[in-house]
Structure formats: C-alpha cells, structure tokens
Amino acid sequence: MSxxxxxxxxxxxxxxxxxxxxxxxxxxxxxxxxxxxxxSLAQELGVKPMSLYHHVANKEEILDGIIDIVxxxxxxxxxAADWRSAMRHRAISARSVLRRHPWAPPLMxxxxxxxxxxxxxxxxxxxxxxxxxxxxxxxxxxxxLFDSYVYGFALQEAGLPFDSATAPDVAGAILxxxxxxxxxxxAELTAEHxxxxxYDYGDEFEFGxxxxxxxxxxxxxxxxxxxxxxxxxx
Amino acid sequence: MSxxxxxxxxxxxxxxxxxxxxxxxxxxxxxxxxxxxxxSLAQELGVKPMSLYHHVANKEEILDGIIDIVxxxxxxxxxAADWRSAMRHRAISARSVLRRHPWAPPLMxxxxxxxxxxxxxxxxxxxxxxxxxxxxxxxxxxxxLFDSYVYGFALQEAGLPFDSATAPDVAGAILxxxxxxxxxxxAELTAEHxxxxxYDYGDEFEFGxxxxxxxxxxxxxxxxxxxxxxxxxx
DNA sequence: ACCTGAACACCGTTCAAGT
DNA sequence: ACCTGAACACCGTTCAAGT
Numbered sequence: 001m002s003x004x005x006x007x008x009x010x011x012x013x014x015x016x017x018x019x020x021x022x023x024x025x026x027x028x029x030x031x032x033x034x035x036x037x038x039x040s041l042a043q044e045l046g047v048k049p050m051s052l053y054h055h056v057a058n059k060e061e062i063l064d065g066i067i068d069i070v071x072x073x074x075x076x077x078x079x080a081a082d083w084r085s086a087m088r089h090r091a092i093s094a095r096s097v098l099r100r101h102p103w104a105p106p107l108m109x110x111x112x113x114x115x116x117x118x119x120x121x122x123x124x125x126x127x128x129x130x131x132x133x134x135x136x137x138x139x140x141x142x143x144x145l146f147d148s149y150v151y152g153f154a155l156q157e158a159g160l161p162f163d164s165a166t167a168p169d170v171a172g173a174i175l176x177x178x179x180x181x182x183x184x185x186x187a188e189l190t191a192e193h194x195x196x197x198x199y200d201y202g203d204e205f206e207f208g209x210x211x212x213x214x215x216x217x218x219x220x221x222x223x224x225x226x227x228x229x230x231x232x233x234x
Numbered sequence: 235m236s237x238x239x240x241x242x243x244x245x246x247x248x249x250x251x252x253x254x255x256x257x258x259x260x261x262x263x264x265x266x267x268x269x270x271x272x273x274s275l276a277q278e279l280g281v282k283p284m285s286l287y288h289h290v291a292n293k294e295e296i297l298d299g300i301i302d303i304v305x306x307x308x309x310x311x312x313x314a315a316d317w318r319s320a321m322r323h324r325a326i327s328a329r330s331v332l333r334r335h336p337w338a339p340p341l342m343x344x345x346x347x348x349x350x351x352x353x354x355x356x357x358x359x360x361x362x363x364x365x366x367x368x369x370x371x372x373x374x375x376x377x378x379l380f381d382s383y384v385y386g387f388a389l390q391e392a393g394l395p396f397d398s399a400t401a402p403d404v405a406g407a408i409l410x411x412x413x414x415x416x417x418x419x420x421a422e423l424t425a426e427h428x429x430x431x432x433y434d435y436g437d438e439f440e441f442g443x444x445x446x447x448x449x450x451x452x453x454x455x456x457x458x459x460x461x462x463x464x465x466x467x468x
Numbered sequence: 469a470c471c472t473g474a475a476c477a478c479c480g481t482t483c484a485a486g487t
Numbered sequence: 488a489c490c491t492g493a494a495c496a497c498c499g500t501t502c503a504a505g506t
Contacts, residue, residue, distance in 0.1 A: 053481075271497090
C-alpha cells in the first residue's frame with residue numbers, strides 16, 4: 001500500500017520516469033524483486049501496464065535505474081576524512097542502504113549499463129585510495145577486496161531466514177532439524193553463539209571491515225617505507 | 235545441446251532426481267539461471283514439462299537441489315593441512331566452482347532449506363577454525379568474513395561484462411562511453427590497469443584472501459599469547 | 469509406476485488504436 | 488503527448504487422464 005496505490009479518486013499525479021523508479025523500489029522493498037513485474041508496478045502506480053513503456057524501454061531499464069538509485073543512497077564521507085575513516089564510513093553506509101534494499105546485491109554487480117551514481121560511487125572509492133598513496137595496482141586490489149566484502153556481507157545478511165528479532169526461534173528450529181552428531185561445529189556455533197540473547201549477525205560486519213582496513217593500512221605503511229628507502233638510495 | 239537432448243531415437247534413459255538436477259545445472263551453466271524453466275529443462279531431458287513433477291515437488295526444490303550439488307563440488311582440504319592452508323584451499327576451490335556456475339552466488343545464501351553438502355561444507359569450515367584454536371565468537375567472525383569475501387568476489391566476477399580474454403575490448407568501450415573528466419580515478423584505473431595486457435580480474439582474488447588470512451592469523455596469535463599469559467598468572 | 473494433454477493464472481512486450 | 492485494450496508467446500503448476 002503506497003500513497004499512490006489505487007488513488008483514482010484524487011488528482012492523478014502524472015507518471016514520470018522518476019516516479020516509476022521510486023515505485024519499483026517500493027514494490028521490491030515491500031516484497032522482493034520477484035514481485036516486481038510490469039503489471040504489479042503499474043498497479044502500484046495506479047496506471048495500466050502499457051503506460052510504463054512510455055517512460056522506459058523495457059524492464060531491464062527499470063532494473064538499471066533502480067540500482068543507480070540504490071548507489072545514490074550511499075553517503076559520501078566528509079571531505080576532510082582520512083582514507084581509513086572515509087572507507088569505513090562508506091562501507092557502513094553501503095551496508096545500511098543494502099539492508100533497506102536486500103534484493104539489490106545480486107543485481108548491483110550484474111548491470112551492464114552502470115548509471116552516473118554507480119560510476120560516481122566507484123570513482124570516489126578509488127579516488128580515496130589513490131589520494132591516500134595507494135599505487136594503481138594496490139588501489140585495484142583494495143577496491144576489489146572492499147567491494148567483495150561489502151556486497152558479500154549484504155548478500156549473506158539478505159539471505160538469512162530471520163531478522164535479528166526472530167533469530168533464536170528460527171535458528172533453533174533449523175538446529176533441531178539436522179542431526180548435531182553429523183554437524184557438530186555448526187551445532188556448537190548455533191547453540192552457543194547464534195542462539196545466545198543479544199546475538200545479531202549484523203554485528204559481524206565491523207569485525208571484518210576493520211580487519212580489512214587494518215590489513216590495507218599495514219600494506220600502505222610498508223609501501224611508504226619502501227618508497228622512502230628508495231628515495232634515500234636514488 | 236546435451237547428450238540427452240532430443241534423444242528420442244536411442245533407448246530413453248529413465249528420468250531420475252539425479253538426472254533432473256544435473257540437467258538443470260547444465261541448462262543454467264549453458265545460458266544463465268533465467269533460462270532455467272520447467273519447460274526448457276524438460277526439453278533438455280527429452281521429456282514433457284509435467285514429468286518433472288514426479289521427481290520434485292516444484293521449481294524451488296530444483297533450486298535447493300542444484301545449490302547443494304554446487305556446495306558438494308567444493309573440494310575439502312587434505313586432512314593433514316594446517317588451518318591456514320586448509321582455509322586457503324577451500325576458498326580457492328570454492329571460487330573455481332563458482333566460476334563454473336556463475337549463476338550460483340545469489341542463490342547460495344538465500345536457500346531456506348540447506349542440503350547435506352551445504353551443511354557439511356559450513357561445518358568443516360567452522361571445524362577448521364575451532365580446531366585451530368579460534369574461540370566460538372572468533373570462529374563466527376572469521377566464518378562470516380571468509381564467506382562474505384568468497385561469495386562477494388564470485389558475485390563480482392560473475393557480473394563482469396567480459397571474461398579475461400575480451401576484457402580490453404569491452405572495458406575500452408565502457409571507458410570511451412563515459413566522460414573521463416567526471417570519473418578521473420575510474421578512467422585512470424581502467425586505462426592504466428584493466429586495459430593493460432595480461433590483466434585478469436581473477437588475479438585479485440588471492441590478494442584479498444591472503445590479507446584476510448594474515449589478519450586472522452594475527453588475531454589467533456594474539457589470543458594464544460593472551461591465554462599463555464593468563465595460564466602463567468593463574 | 470511413471471508419464472502426459474489440456475487448462476489456469478500468470479509473465480514481458482508489441483501493435484493498433486484511443487484522448 | 489500520453490495512455491490503453493487486445494493479443495502473442497511465454498511462465499509454473501494443477502488436474503484428470505493415459506500406459
């Protein structure tokens with residue numbers, strides 16, 4: 001139920017590409033990406049399916065469009081931030097955006113036509129690394145690692161069959177389902193960690209993020225030291 | 235074109251759950267997961283769509299089944315391996331499996347009904363960490379980080395609009411498409427790294443993997459040192 | 469037991485028409 | 488210009504029938 005659903009009584013807001021894409025995100029957020037069909041979207045917007053084709057060429061263009069909106073929602077870090085806190089800020093923002101749009105991660109990396117917000121996001125990540133002193137090759141490494149982790153974590157979080165509130169119930173049911181003799185470590189981890197009060201899978205995010213940032217920082221420092229030695233020799 | 239496609243001349247191999255799931259993987263590998271329909275799968279197997287329902291309840295069960303087969307293809311490490319090389323072995327095997335099945339990563343974490351090979355894989359990863367001395371909480375951290383990276387990397391690799399052979403052409407076209415003034419760091423990275431001869435995005439995998447393993451090793455060593463100190467005090 | 473034809477309620481998309 | 492009804496070639500799935 002969006003504000004515009006079936007609003008044939010009031011004055012009809014004219015359809016636009018912007019309104020169409022916002023509606024598509026609303027449908028995907030409310031159910032999942034499988035529920036986003038030309039017909040369901042048209043209904044959400046109070047319009048007939050064929051009207052959509054006046055604003056987009058096809059469904060692929062809708063997917064391209066909503067993914068670019070998702071990227072646009074990731075907050076850029078404060079300009080004054082050092083590279084480490086800038087990367088940390090971006091990662092945490094990206095994850096919170098992807099939590100709002102759990103259908104997005106599988107689509108984000110498979111769009112052949114990246115939009116401006118997508119390109120801007122990637123450019124700014126690489127820019128942060130380059131300006132911090134990472135070589136091109138090292139920036140490429142760091143970029144790949146950083147993105148893989150952020151999307152991979154979001155993918156896992158989206159796939160969990162529970163949110164943090166209902167975790168104990170569902171994990172308990174799953175645990176009861178499989179024989180703990182056959183999967184002893186999984187059983188142990190579930191019983192003594194996942195089922196403990198206060199457990200939230202989301203809390204794992206910052207552990208991995210900081211381990212990665214520490215590793216990159218170490219490499220950067222080593223590179224700086226090597227360059228310094230080099231300049232003394234040359 | 236599989237060996238069994240349209241083989242109405244020879245003796246018909248009877249349909250089985252096993253043959254059905256193998257056929258489903260073949261269809262998904264050959265095109266992509268979107269091309270896997272009950273009808274296309276039936277045709278691949280030389281059978282009518284409705285026959286499939288004698289071996290599986292519905293399409294969801296097919297997806298559950300093929301994902302469990304994908305997990306079963308990940309090689310377990312040699313029993314004698316230390317934790318670091320065991321984890322490394324598994325990650326590299328997982329990535330090569332996911333390269334054969336690029337449609338798999340988005341599905342792997344979203345199956346509500348994990349099969350035995352899935353549970354066995356996860357149990358063995360956690361087991362490796364626990365036996366190496368990781369605490370339960372630390373094993374949970376490491377497990378999350380490791381899986382996020384492996385799936386995230388596979389997701390990115392699957393999304394690339396090129397394989398390593400045609401990378402220069404496509405990346406060049408994309409680069410030409412967007413104004414390098416607006417995305418200077420992206421343009422630089424593309425021109426001076428991605429377009430260089432011998433570039434292969436897959437090479438980034440081991441950089442991130444080793445950084446993660448180094449970080450985990452450091453944490454494990456610190457924990458051991460702390461425990462050792464503790465035992466001397468107590 | 470295993471397989472199937474016909475049918476149902478869905479898809480995305482095209483085309484020719486309406487205002 | 489913007490919207491739409493009817494139609495086409497697809498989906499997954501059910502049901503009642505065939506061997």
